[in-house]
Amino acid sequence: MKYSKTAPVKIVVLGAGGTGGYVIPHLYRLGYASEHPTRIIVCDGDVVEQKNLIRQNFVEQDIGRNKAQALAARYAAAFGIECEYRPEFIETQEELCAELNKLNFNV
Numbered sequence: 402m403k404y405s406k407t408a409p410v411k412i413v414v415l416g417a418g419g420t421g422g423y424v425i426p427h428l429y430r431l432g433y434a435s436e437h438p439t440r441i442i443v444c445d446g447d448v449v450e451q452k453n454l455i456r457q458n459f460v461e462q463d464i465g466r467n468k469a470q471a472l473a474a475r476y477a478a479a480f481g482i483e484c485e486y487r488p489e490f491i492e493t494q495e496e497l498c499a500e501l502n503k504l505n506f507n508v
Contacts, residue, residue, distance in 0.1 A: 408437075409437060409438035409439060409440050410432065410435060410437045410438070410439045410440070411439075411440045411442075411504075411506055412428055412432075412439070412440070412441045412442070413442045413444065413497075413500075413501065413504075413506070414428065414441065414442070414443045414444065415444050415445075415491055415497070416444070416445055417443050417444075417445040417447075417468040417469045417471075417472045417473075418445065418447065418453070418457050418468060419456060419457055421443070421445070421472075422457045422458035422459065422468070422472060423458050425441075425443060425458070425472045425473075425476060426458070426472075426476050426479075428441055429441060429476035429477070429479065429480045429482055430480065432480065432482050433480040433481065433482065439482060440483070440485065441473070441477075441482060441485065442473075442485040442486065442487060442504060443469040443472055443473040443485070443486045443487070444469055444486065444487040444489065444490070444491050444500070445467065445468040445469040445486075445487075445488070445489075445490070446467075446469075446488060446489045446490035447467070447468050447490075448465060448466065448467055448468065449463040449464050449465065449466055449467075449468055449471055450464065451464060453468075458472065459471060459472075467486070467488040469486035469487060469488055470486050470488055472486075473485060473486035474486075487500065
């Protein structure tokens with residue numbers, strides 16, 4: 402994939418549960434290692450529950466927190482990247498386009 406030399410890399414992750422929760426730390430690592438400014442926004446409307454600890458990337462202290470917030474804050478702090486999240490589900494193409502426009506992603 403080729404990137405613009407000056408434009409930041411922008412990544413939106415839809416879902417911070419079973420799959421997204423394990424992908425998110427790797428995206429932050431890539432952003433940290435990149436020579437480009439990186440913007441990562443995590444979107445999920447769900448809250449961490451005890452049952453999530455078995456198979457998702459959460460710890461006991463995350464219970465009751467929004468999933469997107471918990472993971473975005475954890476890895477933003479670990480890698481020094483600004484924490485951005487949306488504590489809501491994005492389920493349609495229209496919702497995604499509207500959210501990307503709000504974030505100035507130029508879709």
